[in-house]
Amino acid sequence: MFVISHPNFEVLDEVYFTTFMRWFMLGIDHSPYQLPGLSFIVSPFVYVFGDNWASWRFPIIILGMVFLYFNYKVIEHVSSKKTALITSIIMAFSPVIFVSSSLMLRDIPVMAIGFFSIYLYFKHKYYLAALFIGLSALIKETAIFFVIFIVIYHALNNKEEFIITSKNIQKYGLKFVKTPLISLLIMMASFLIPLAIYDNTITVLEYSTRHPEYIALNENFERSVVRFDILKSNTEIYQKPVEQFNYLSQVTNPIHHLQVVFSKGYYTQQEVATNEFIASFLPIPSGKTIHDITYGYDKTFIDEEGIERHQKEYSTLWIQSIIDYTWWHVGFWSCIVLTSYTLFQRIKNKIQISKDLTFIFAGFAFFIPYLIIDMLRDTFAYYMIYFLPVMGLGLATIIYKIPNKTIRFLLFAAFLLAIISNFLYIFPMWGF
Numbered sequence: 001m002f003v004i005s006h007p008n009f010e011v012l013d014e015v016y017f018t019t020f021m022r023w024f025m026l027g028i029d030h031s032p033y034q035l036p037g038l039s040f041i042v043s044p045f046v047y048v049f050g051d052n053w054a055s056w057r058f059p060i061i062i063l064g065m066v067f068l069y070f071n072y073k074v075i076e077h078v079s080s081k082k083t084a085l086i087t088s089i090i091m092a093f094s095p096v097i098f099v100s101s102s103l104m105l106r107d108i109p110v111m112a113i114g115f116f117s118i119y120l121y122f123k124h125k126y127y128l129a130a131l132f133i134g135l136s137a138l139i140k141e142t143a144i145f146f147v148i149f150i151v152i153y154h155a156l157n158n159k160e161e162f163i164i165t166s167k168n169i170q171k172y173g174l175k176f177v178k179t180p181l182i183s184l185l186i187m188m189a190s191f192l193i194p195l196a197i198y199d200n201t202i203t204v205l206e207y208s209t210r211h212p213e214y215i216a217l218n219e220n221f222e223r224s225v226v227r228f229d230i231l232k233s234n235t236e237i238y239q240k241p242v243e244q245f246n247y248l249s250q251v252t253n254p255i256h257h258l259q260v261v262f263s264k265g266y267y268t269q270q271e272v273a274t275n276e277f278i279a280s281f282l283p284i285p286s287g288k289t290i291h292d293i294t295y296g297y298d299k300t301f302i303d304e305e306g307i308e309r310h311q312k313e314y315s316t317l318w319i320q321s322i323i324d325y326t327w328w329h330v331g332f333w334s335c336i337v338l339t340s341y342t343l344f345q346r347i348k349n350k351i352q353i354s355k356d357l358t359f360i361f362a363g364f365a366f367f368i369p370y371l372i373i374d375m376l377r378d379t380f381a382y383y384m385i386y387f388l389p390v391m392g393l394g395l396a397t398i399i400y401k402i403p404n405k406t407i408r409f410l411l412f413a414a415f416l417l418a419i420i421s422n423f424l425y426i427f428p429m430w431g432f
Contacts, residue, residue: 010104013105017038020034020036021046021104027201029202029204030245031230035137037139041059057102061101064101071084075359077122077355078359079359086396086412087396089416090395090416096388107382107385109136110140113135114146117146118149127182127186130186133146133147134188134189134191135191137187152365157355192254195257206247211227214245276380277383279381281384331388331391332387335390335394338398339361342361356393359393360394
Protein backbone atom coordinates (compact mmCIF):
# COMPACT_ATOMS: atom_id res chain seq x y z
CA MET A 1 0.00 0.00 0.00
CA PHE A 2 2.97 2.34 -0.41
CA VAL A 3 1.88 5.46 -2.27
CA ILE A 4 4.27 7.90 -3.93
CA SER A 5 1.86 9.99 -5.96
CA HIS A 6 0.06 11.87 -3.21
CA PRO A 7 0.64 15.64 -2.99
CA ASN A 8 2.84 17.06 -0.26
CA PHE A 9 -0.01 18.92 1.42
CA GLU A 10 -2.93 17.76 3.54
CA VAL A 11 -5.73 15.97 1.71
CA LEU A 12 -9.35 15.45 2.83
CA ASP A 13 -9.67 15.45 6.64
CA GLU A 14 -5.90 15.39 7.02
CA VAL A 15 -6.19 19.18 7.28
CA TYR A 16 -7.92 18.66 10.63
CA PHE A 17 -5.93 15.75 12.02
CA THR A 18 -2.51 17.22 11.24
CA THR A 19 -3.54 20.44 13.00
CA PHE A 20 -4.88 18.52 16.01
CA MET A 21 -1.57 16.62 16.12
CA ARG A 22 0.53 19.82 16.05
CA TRP A 23 -1.42 21.25 18.98
CA PHE A 24 -1.08 17.91 20.79
CA MET A 25 2.70 18.04 20.37
CA LEU A 26 2.61 21.50 21.99
CA GLY A 27 0.67 20.08 24.94
CA ILE A 28 -2.71 21.69 24.12
CA ASP A 29 -5.95 20.27 22.76
CA HIS A 30 -8.42 22.80 21.36
CA SER A 31 -10.66 20.11 19.86
CA PRO A 32 -11.65 17.62 22.56
CA TYR A 33 -14.73 16.73 20.51
CA GLN A 34 -12.33 14.49 18.54
CA LEU A 35 -10.69 11.59 20.36
CA PRO A 36 -6.87 11.94 20.43
CA GLY A 37 -5.69 8.44 19.50
CA LEU A 38 -4.59 9.29 15.95
CA SER A 39 -2.20 11.90 17.32
CA PHE A 40 -0.73 9.25 19.65
CA ILE A 41 0.11 7.11 16.61
CA VAL A 42 1.46 9.76 14.23
CA SER A 43 3.22 12.27 16.50
CA PRO A 44 6.27 10.03 17.27
CA PHE A 45 6.97 9.77 13.53
CA VAL A 46 6.63 13.55 13.14
CA TYR A 47 8.93 14.08 16.12
CA VAL A 48 11.63 11.84 14.60
CA PHE A 49 11.24 12.49 10.86
CA GLY A 50 9.75 15.99 10.79
CA ASP A 51 6.36 17.50 10.02
CA ASN A 52 5.86 16.32 6.44
CA TRP A 53 3.53 14.16 4.37
CA ALA A 54 5.70 11.05 4.73
CA SER A 55 5.61 11.23 8.55
CA TRP A 56 1.84 11.76 8.62
CA ARG A 57 1.09 8.84 6.32
CA PHE A 58 3.77 6.21 6.94
CA PRO A 59 2.18 4.76 10.13
CA ILE A 60 -1.21 4.63 8.41
CA ILE A 61 0.31 2.76 5.45
CA ILE A 62 1.77 0.22 7.89
CA LEU A 63 -1.61 -0.16 9.60
CA GLY A 64 -3.20 -0.63 6.18
CA MET A 65 -0.92 -3.61 5.67
CA VAL A 66 -1.80 -4.88 9.14
CA PHE A 67 -5.49 -4.64 8.26
CA LEU A 68 -5.02 -6.63 5.04
CA TYR A 69 -3.07 -9.33 6.88
CA PHE A 70 -5.59 -9.80 9.70
CA ASN A 71 -8.50 -9.50 7.27
CA TYR A 72 -6.95 -12.52 5.52
CA LYS A 73 -6.42 -14.42 8.80
CA VAL A 74 -9.95 -13.73 10.06
CA ILE A 75 -11.62 -14.76 6.78
CA GLU A 76 -9.37 -17.84 6.65
CA HIS A 77 -10.65 -18.83 10.11
CA VAL A 78 -14.32 -18.63 9.16
CA SER A 79 -13.98 -19.87 5.57
CA SER A 80 -10.95 -21.07 3.57
CA LYS A 81 -7.56 -19.86 2.37
CA LYS A 82 -8.87 -19.36 -1.16
CA THR A 83 -11.79 -17.22 0.01
CA ALA A 84 -9.50 -15.28 2.33
CA LEU A 85 -7.07 -14.59 -0.51
CA ILE A 86 -9.81 -13.44 -2.90
CA THR A 87 -11.37 -11.21 -0.23
CA SER A 88 -7.98 -9.66 0.59
CA ILE A 89 -7.30 -8.96 -3.10
CA ILE A 90 -10.69 -7.24 -3.36
CA MET A 91 -9.84 -5.12 -0.29
CA ALA A 92 -6.38 -4.23 -1.59
CA PHE A 93 -7.77 -2.96 -4.90
CA SER A 94 -10.74 -1.07 -3.46
CA PRO A 95 -10.11 2.69 -3.88
CA VAL A 96 -11.80 3.50 -0.56
CA ILE A 97 -9.48 1.14 1.32
CA PHE A 98 -6.44 2.27 -0.66
CA VAL A 99 -7.02 5.98 -0.11
CA SER A 100 -7.92 5.61 3.57
CA SER A 101 -4.82 3.50 4.22
CA SER A 102 -2.47 6.01 2.66
CA LEU A 103 -3.67 9.22 4.32
CA MET A 104 -3.66 10.38 7.93
CA LEU A 105 -7.26 9.33 8.58
CA ARG A 106 -8.80 7.33 11.43
CA ASP A 107 -10.75 4.46 9.90
CA ILE A 108 -7.89 2.20 8.81
CA PRO A 109 -6.12 2.28 12.22
CA VAL A 110 -9.42 1.31 13.87
CA MET A 111 -10.03 -1.44 11.30
CA ALA A 112 -6.48 -2.80 11.64
CA ILE A 113 -6.73 -3.02 15.42
CA GLY A 114 -10.34 -4.20 15.19
CA PHE A 115 -9.56 -7.13 12.89
CA PHE A 116 -6.54 -7.96 15.03
CA SER A 117 -8.92 -8.08 17.99
CA ILE A 118 -11.30 -10.39 16.12
CA TYR A 119 -8.32 -12.62 15.30
CA LEU A 120 -7.40 -12.70 19.02
CA TYR A 121 -11.01 -13.52 19.87
CA PHE A 122 -10.94 -16.47 17.44
CA LYS A 123 -7.76 -17.63 19.19
CA HIS A 124 -9.67 -17.48 22.51
CA LYS A 125 -7.50 -14.63 23.80
CA TYR A 126 -10.55 -12.72 24.96
CA TYR A 127 -8.88 -10.40 27.44
CA LEU A 128 -6.19 -9.33 24.98
CA ALA A 129 -8.87 -8.71 22.34
CA ALA A 130 -10.77 -6.52 24.82
CA LEU A 131 -7.57 -4.59 25.61
CA PHE A 132 -6.96 -3.70 21.97
CA ILE A 133 -10.57 -2.78 21.24
CA GLY A 134 -10.49 -0.40 24.21
CA LEU A 135 -7.28 1.17 22.90
CA SER A 136 -8.71 1.51 19.38
CA ALA A 137 -11.68 3.42 20.82
CA LEU A 138 -9.19 6.19 21.66
CA ILE A 139 -8.84 6.70 17.90
CA LYS A 140 -12.50 6.67 16.91
CA GLU A 141 -15.71 5.65 18.61
CA THR A 142 -16.52 3.29 15.71
CA ALA A 143 -14.46 0.71 17.63
CA ILE A 144 -17.79 -0.11 19.31
CA PHE A 145 -18.80 -1.83 16.04
CA PHE A 146 -16.24 -4.56 16.75
CA VAL A 147 -17.65 -5.10 20.23
CA ILE A 148 -21.15 -5.51 18.79
CA PHE A 149 -19.82 -7.84 16.08
CA ILE A 150 -18.04 -10.11 18.59
CA VAL A 151 -21.08 -10.23 20.90
CA ILE A 152 -23.40 -11.22 18.03
CA TYR A 153 -20.93 -13.74 16.60
CA HIS A 154 -20.31 -15.30 20.00
CA ALA A 155 -24.03 -15.52 20.75
CA LEU A 156 -24.79 -17.18 17.41
CA ASN A 157 -21.82 -19.53 17.66
CA ASN A 158 -22.55 -20.65 21.22
CA LYS A 159 -26.32 -21.09 21.27
CA GLU A 160 -26.16 -24.52 22.91
CA GLU A 161 -23.99 -23.16 25.71
CA PHE A 162 -26.53 -20.38 26.32
CA ILE A 163 -29.35 -22.92 26.50
CA ILE A 164 -27.49 -25.17 28.95
CA THR A 165 -26.55 -22.20 31.13
CA SER A 166 -30.10 -20.85 31.21
CA LYS A 167 -31.34 -24.23 32.44
CA ASN A 168 -28.61 -24.52 35.08
CA ILE A 169 -28.13 -20.90 36.04
CA GLN A 170 -27.02 -21.65 39.61
CA LYS A 171 -24.35 -24.12 38.48
CA TYR A 172 -22.95 -22.33 35.43
CA GLY A 173 -24.12 -18.73 35.92
CA LEU A 174 -20.92 -17.31 37.45
CA LYS A 175 -18.67 -19.11 34.99
CA PHE A 176 -20.84 -17.92 32.11
CA VAL A 177 -20.62 -14.19 32.98
CA LYS A 178 -17.04 -14.18 34.28
CA THR A 179 -15.21 -13.85 30.95
CA PRO A 180 -17.59 -11.26 29.40
CA LEU A 181 -17.55 -9.19 32.60
CA ILE A 182 -13.75 -9.20 32.90
CA SER A 183 -13.46 -8.43 29.17
CA LEU A 184 -15.80 -5.46 29.58
CA LEU A 185 -13.78 -4.16 32.55
CA ILE A 186 -10.51 -4.52 30.62
CA MET A 187 -12.03 -2.73 27.63
CA MET A 188 -13.26 0.15 29.76
CA ALA A 189 -9.96 0.41 31.64
CA SER A 190 -7.86 0.39 28.46
CA PHE A 191 -9.96 3.25 27.13
CA LEU A 192 -10.64 5.35 30.23
CA ILE A 193 -7.22 5.15 31.94
CA PRO A 194 -5.19 6.45 28.94
CA LEU A 195 -7.85 9.12 28.35
CA ALA A 196 -7.64 10.18 32.00
CA ILE A 197 -3.84 10.37 31.77
CA TYR A 198 -4.18 12.40 28.58
CA ASP A 199 -6.67 14.83 30.16
CA ASN A 200 -4.33 15.42 33.11
CA THR A 201 -1.14 15.66 31.04
CA ILE A 202 -2.31 17.72 28.09
CA THR A 203 -4.16 21.02 28.54
CA VAL A 204 -7.56 20.12 27.10
CA LEU A 205 -9.81 23.14 26.54
CA GLU A 206 -13.57 23.13 25.97
CA TYR A 207 -15.13 26.07 24.13
CA SER A 208 -18.73 27.20 23.87
CA THR A 209 -18.78 25.90 20.27
CA ARG A 210 -16.58 23.62 18.16
CA HIS A 211 -14.48 26.68 17.25
CA PRO A 212 -11.71 27.90 19.59
CA GLU A 213 -11.47 31.55 20.56
CA TYR A 214 -8.78 33.84 21.86
CA ILE A 215 -8.77 37.27 23.48
CA ALA A 216 -7.20 40.15 21.55
CA LEU A 217 -7.27 43.94 21.30
CA ASN A 218 -9.40 45.39 18.51
CA GLU A 219 -8.66 48.49 16.48
CA ASN A 220 -9.92 50.65 19.37
CA PHE A 221 -7.54 48.84 21.75
CA GLU A 222 -10.47 47.20 23.49
CA ARG A 223 -10.47 43.59 24.58
CA SER A 224 -12.48 41.41 22.21
CA VAL A 225 -13.01 37.74 21.57
CA VAL A 226 -11.77 36.39 18.23
CA ARG A 227 -13.12 33.08 17.00
CA PHE A 228 -10.61 31.37 14.75
CA ASP A 229 -10.71 28.41 12.45
CA ILE A 230 -8.56 25.64 13.95
CA LEU A 231 -7.14 25.12 10.45
CA LYS A 232 -5.87 28.71 10.51
CA SER A 233 -3.43 27.83 13.30
CA ASN A 234 -0.11 29.55 12.58
CA THR A 235 3.07 30.34 14.43
CA GLU A 236 1.54 33.36 16.17
CA ILE A 237 -1.42 31.36 17.48
CA TYR A 238 0.72 28.36 18.40
CA GLN A 239 2.82 30.65 20.64
CA LYS A 240 -0.12 32.12 22.55
CA PRO A 241 -0.23 31.16 26.24
CA VAL A 242 -3.26 29.27 27.49
CA GLU A 243 -4.49 32.33 29.43
CA GLN A 244 -5.17 34.18 26.16
CA PHE A 245 -7.70 31.62 24.95
CA ASN A 246 -11.36 32.28 25.74
CA TYR A 247 -12.21 28.72 26.78
CA LEU A 248 -15.29 27.60 28.67
CA SER A 249 -13.60 25.06 30.94
CA GLN A 250 -10.61 22.76 31.13
CA VAL A 251 -11.29 19.06 30.64
CA THR A 252 -9.64 17.02 33.40
CA ASN A 253 -11.44 13.69 33.42
CA PRO A 254 -12.63 11.19 30.80
CA ILE A 255 -16.32 11.58 31.68
CA HIS A 256 -16.16 15.30 30.91
CA HIS A 257 -14.18 14.50 27.76
CA LEU A 258 -16.82 12.05 26.54
CA GLN A 259 -19.53 14.59 27.30
CA VAL A 260 -17.77 17.04 24.97
CA VAL A 261 -17.39 14.34 22.30
CA PHE A 262 -21.08 13.47 22.31
CA SER A 263 -22.34 17.05 22.62
CA LYS A 264 -19.99 18.83 20.19
CA GLY A 265 -18.47 16.00 18.17
CA TYR A 266 -21.47 15.25 15.99
CA TYR A 267 -23.46 17.30 13.58
CA THR A 268 -26.89 17.01 11.95
CA GLN A 269 -25.98 18.58 8.63
CA GLN A 270 -28.56 18.07 5.88
CA GLU A 271 -27.21 20.63 3.42
CA VAL A 272 -25.52 18.41 0.86
CA ALA A 273 -28.67 16.36 0.24
CA THR A 274 -26.75 13.41 -1.10
CA ASN A 275 -27.89 9.80 -1.38
CA GLU A 276 -24.33 8.51 -1.58
CA PHE A 277 -24.62 6.05 1.28
CA ILE A 278 -27.96 4.61 0.14
CA ALA A 279 -26.77 4.54 -3.49
CA SER A 280 -23.74 2.52 -2.43
CA PHE A 281 -25.97 -0.55 -2.05
CA LEU A 282 -29.20 0.40 -3.88
CA PRO A 283 -29.38 1.10 -7.65
CA ILE A 284 -30.54 4.70 -7.24
CA PRO A 285 -28.98 8.05 -8.23
CA SER A 286 -26.60 9.32 -5.59
CA GLY A 287 -28.00 12.84 -5.79
CA LYS A 288 -25.82 15.88 -5.37
CA THR A 289 -22.19 14.92 -4.76
CA ILE A 290 -19.26 16.83 -3.33
CA HIS A 291 -16.46 15.37 -5.43
CA ASP A 292 -15.18 18.83 -6.38
CA ILE A 293 -13.70 20.28 -3.21
CA THR A 294 -10.79 22.52 -2.29
CA TYR A 295 -7.77 22.15 -0.04
CA GLY A 296 -4.92 24.32 1.14
CA TYR A 297 -4.48 27.84 2.50
CA ASP A 298 -4.05 30.25 -0.43
CA LYS A 299 -7.55 31.75 -0.62
CA THR A 300 -8.89 33.82 2.29
CA PHE A 301 -12.58 34.52 2.86
CA ILE A 302 -15.11 35.06 5.66
CA ASP A 303 -17.75 32.33 5.98
CA GLU A 304 -21.38 32.73 7.04
CA GLU A 305 -20.43 32.40 10.73
CA GLY A 306 -17.91 35.22 10.46
CA ILE A 307 -14.93 32.88 10.67
CA GLU A 308 -11.92 33.64 8.53
CA ARG A 309 -11.20 30.66 6.25
CA HIS A 310 -8.05 29.89 4.31
CA GLN A 311 -8.20 27.54 1.36
CA LYS A 312 -6.25 26.72 -1.73
CA GLU A 313 -8.23 26.50 -4.95
CA TYR A 314 -7.18 23.00 -5.86
CA SER A 315 -10.10 21.08 -7.31
CA THR A 316 -9.81 17.33 -6.94
CA LEU A 317 -11.81 14.14 -7.11
CA TRP A 318 -12.93 12.72 -3.78
CA ILE A 319 -12.09 9.11 -4.56
CA GLN A 320 -12.62 8.19 -0.93
CA SER A 321 -16.36 8.59 -1.46
CA ILE A 322 -16.74 7.02 -4.91
CA ILE A 323 -19.15 4.09 -5.14
CA ASP A 324 -17.32 1.10 -6.60
CA TYR A 325 -19.93 -0.22 -9.01
CA THR A 326 -17.69 -3.15 -10.05
CA TRP A 327 -18.71 -5.15 -6.97
CA TRP A 328 -20.32 -3.18 -4.11
CA HIS A 329 -23.94 -3.83 -5.06
CA VAL A 330 -23.34 -7.49 -5.86
CA GLY A 331 -21.36 -7.96 -2.65
CA PHE A 332 -24.01 -6.30 -0.51
CA TRP A 333 -26.94 -8.23 -1.96
CA SER A 334 -24.92 -11.44 -1.79
CA CYS A 335 -24.81 -10.91 1.98
CA ILE A 336 -28.57 -10.26 2.07
CA VAL A 337 -29.39 -13.35 -0.01
CA LEU A 338 -27.02 -15.62 1.95
CA THR A 339 -28.30 -14.56 5.38
CA SER A 340 -31.97 -14.69 4.32
CA TYR A 341 -31.64 -18.15 2.77
CA THR A 342 -29.65 -19.47 5.73
CA LEU A 343 -32.20 -18.17 8.24
CA PHE A 344 -34.99 -19.75 6.19
CA GLN A 345 -33.17 -23.11 6.13
CA ARG A 346 -32.38 -22.79 9.83
CA ILE A 347 -36.03 -22.31 10.71
CA LYS A 348 -37.36 -24.91 8.26
CA ASN A 349 -34.76 -27.67 8.45
CA LYS A 350 -32.89 -26.86 11.69
CA ILE A 351 -29.54 -26.76 9.83
CA GLN A 352 -26.33 -25.69 11.54
CA ILE A 353 -25.20 -22.24 10.44
CA SER A 354 -21.62 -22.25 9.12
CA LYS A 355 -18.93 -19.92 10.45
CA ASP A 356 -18.72 -17.85 7.29
CA LEU A 357 -22.46 -17.13 7.28
CA THR A 358 -22.38 -16.41 11.00
CA PHE A 359 -19.60 -13.91 10.26
CA ILE A 360 -21.68 -12.27 7.51
CA PHE A 361 -24.78 -12.08 9.73
CA ALA A 362 -22.81 -10.56 12.62
CA GLY A 363 -21.04 -8.27 10.15
CA PHE A 364 -24.21 -6.23 9.69
CA ALA A 365 -23.10 -4.58 12.94
CA PHE A 366 -20.79 -2.54 10.69
CA PHE A 367 -23.65 -1.45 8.40
CA ILE A 368 -26.88 -0.95 10.36
CA PRO A 369 -25.57 1.90 12.60
CA TYR A 370 -24.78 4.01 9.53
CA LEU A 371 -28.14 3.14 8.02
CA ILE A 372 -29.72 4.64 11.14
CA ILE A 373 -27.40 7.64 11.07
CA ASP A 374 -28.40 8.25 7.44
CA MET A 375 -31.90 9.11 8.69
CA LEU A 376 -30.46 11.87 10.89
CA ARG A 377 -27.69 13.53 8.88
CA ASP A 378 -25.71 13.51 5.65
CA THR A 379 -23.87 10.27 5.06
CA PHE A 380 -21.41 9.31 2.36
CA ALA A 381 -20.35 6.24 0.45
CA TYR A 382 -17.07 5.86 2.32
CA TYR A 383 -19.04 4.99 5.47
CA MET A 384 -19.32 1.53 3.90
CA ILE A 385 -15.61 1.00 4.58
CA TYR A 386 -16.22 -1.08 7.74
CA PHE A 387 -18.71 -3.30 5.93
CA LEU A 388 -16.52 -3.89 2.85
CA PRO A 389 -14.72 -6.97 4.29
CA VAL A 390 -18.12 -8.55 4.98
CA MET A 391 -19.32 -7.70 1.47
CA GLY A 392 -16.13 -9.18 0.03
CA LEU A 393 -16.75 -12.41 1.91
CA GLY A 394 -20.38 -12.40 0.76
CA LEU A 395 -19.35 -12.03 -2.89
CA ALA A 396 -16.74 -14.83 -2.69
CA THR A 397 -19.06 -17.13 -0.74
CA ILE A 398 -22.01 -16.85 -3.12
CA ILE A 399 -19.77 -17.52 -6.13
CA TYR A 400 -18.37 -20.62 -4.38
CA LYS A 401 -21.96 -21.86 -4.05
CA ILE A 402 -22.02 -22.36 -7.83
CA PRO A 403 -21.33 -26.08 -8.47
CA ASN A 404 -19.88 -25.68 -11.98
CA LYS A 405 -16.12 -25.05 -11.65
CA THR A 406 -15.82 -23.39 -15.05
CA ILE A 407 -18.59 -20.87 -14.37
CA ARG A 408 -17.17 -20.28 -10.92
CA PHE A 409 -13.71 -19.59 -12.33
CA LEU A 410 -15.05 -17.27 -15.02
CA LEU A 411 -17.07 -15.26 -12.46
CA PHE A 412 -14.10 -14.86 -10.14
CA ALA A 413 -11.88 -13.87 -13.08
CA ALA A 414 -14.46 -11.35 -14.35
CA PHE A 415 -14.95 -9.70 -10.94
CA LEU A 416 -11.25 -9.53 -10.12
CA LEU A 417 -10.43 -8.16 -13.56
CA ALA A 418 -13.15 -5.51 -13.25
CA ILE A 419 -12.08 -4.55 -9.71
CA ILE A 420 -8.39 -4.27 -10.58
CA SER A 421 -9.09 -2.46 -13.87
CA ASN A 422 -11.36 0.01 -12.07
CA PHE A 423 -8.61 0.65 -9.53
CA LEU A 424 -5.95 1.20 -12.21
CA TYR A 425 -8.29 3.54 -14.08
CA ILE A 426 -9.46 5.62 -11.13
CA PHE A 427 -6.38 6.04 -8.98
CA PRO A 428 -4.27 8.04 -11.49
CA MET A 429 -7.32 10.25 -12.11
CA TRP A 430 -7.11 11.98 -8.74
CA GLY A 431 -6.61 15.28 -10.53
CA PHE A 432 -3.63 16.47 -8.48
